[in-house]
Amino acid sequence: MVDFRKLPNLAALRAFEAAARHESFSRAAEEIHVTPGAISHQIRALEEELGLLLFTRNGKRIAITESGQRFAAAIRKSLGEIATATAALQEQNRQQRLVVSSPPSFASRWLAPRLWKFVDRHPGIEVVLQSSSHLNDLARDGIDVGLRFGVGNYPGLKSEKILEEFYYPVASPHYRQGRLPSSPQQLRDCVLLRMDGLQESWLPWFALAGLDLPDPAGGLVTEDSSLTLRAAADGAGVALTRHAIASQEIAAGELVRLFDIALLSDRAYYFVTVPDVAIKPQVQHFRTWLEEEIALFKAHSRWPGRVSN
Incomplete structure (x- = not known):
């Protein structure tokens, strides 16, 4: 020795x-x-x-x-x-570290509340969750998985659609002392909350509901869907929201979905990776777990009924 x-x-x-x-x-x-x-x-x-x-x-x-x-x-x-x-x-x-990037609203309202299940299943993998409103350069920033809300066109990257999204109006059950609109036509008399940008316009949903209304103007405009939902939950008005983003508040009774009319978005959530990174074991484990969670979400949430794109 x-x-x-x-x-x-x-x-x-x-x-x-x-x-x-x-x-x-x-x-x-x-x-x-x-x-x-x-x-x-x-x-x-x-x-x-x-x-x-x-x-x-x-x-x-x-x-x-x-x-x-x-x-x-x-x-x-x-x-x-x-x-x-x-x-x-x-x-x-x-190899035991997994860096995931996601839009802030999806990260905080859908992914983070479920992520503990993945950590419990794979205790040897350290998960780093980053939230950003901007499109990160996955290779440059060392990101293993990018969860993106878009049309799936990400040159040089491998992208897979994992979840479609739907838009519909929601409001606090206490909005206007509980006198919620019972038909889309009654939205004419409501405060309609909105986000900044054409992608979050009310017009496509108005068309699906048969309403001849202009896009709302004035009032509160936010740049983040979480802020819009918070304002709606506080009784400030009716928000046009995405199903995955609002499901937590709806399940908790903080928000109520109005009407049975949902608009299928032309955008969806995509699982995006650098091709060489996609073969990493922790990325594959995360992809499998995410598929299972999305299946559970669809099975247990009130999936939109009347839809159109």
């Missing part, structure tokens, strides 16, 4: 290997980020410990001895094995 207590100082061995490879204390010092004096001191101490010269010195010029060459080759091989083992361990740790 090797007595590791007799091993030379590791820092001195690293300094010696670098000096032997470069045949220069100065260049070894630059590589290790110490001073040339520190390299010289470490090698002197190593020579004293070994009882032999590793370099011959002629002023500032050095030359490695024959014994030094043999020792340097052995040290280089051992340090290489340590470096390889370290890289393998770091890669294994990276």
Whole structure:
């Protein structure tokens, strides 16, 4: 058995290997980020410990001895094995990490409340959930999975549709002291909340419901669907919302779905990955779990009835 207590100082061995490879204390010092004096001191101490010269010195010029060459080759091989083992361990740790990016509303209202199930099933995988309204560069930002709400056109990426989405109006059960509209026509007398942007326009839903109304103007306009839902739950008006986003508040009784008219969106949720990343075990585990959760969601939530696209 090797007595590791007799091993030379590791820092001195690293300094010696670098000096032997470069045949220069100065260049070894630059590589290790110490001073040339520190390299010289470490090698002197190593020579004293070994009882032999590793370099011959002629002023500032050095030359490695024959014994030094043999020792340097052995040290280089051992340090290489340590470096390889370290890289393998770091890669294994990276493989157990899963970075998921999602739009804020979907992350907070649908994914996060369910994510503990995945963590329980795969305790060895560290999940990092990022929420952003912007499209991340998955490869550049080190993101394994991007959950995106769009039309599925993501050049250079692998994308799979995982969940369609529907729009319908919701309101607090206490809106107007509980006198909620009983027909789409009564929306003419309601405060209609809206988000900024054409994608969240009321007009397509109005057309499906047979209403000849302009898109709402004035009043509260938000840039996030979570804020719109919060305003609706607080009784500020009627919001046009997405089914997956509002399901939590509807189940809790904070919001009530109005009418049985739902508009199938031309956008959907997509599971997006860099092609090389899609084969990672943790990505495949997450994809399988997500499919199961979506199936449960469809089975247990009130899936929209009368729909159109």
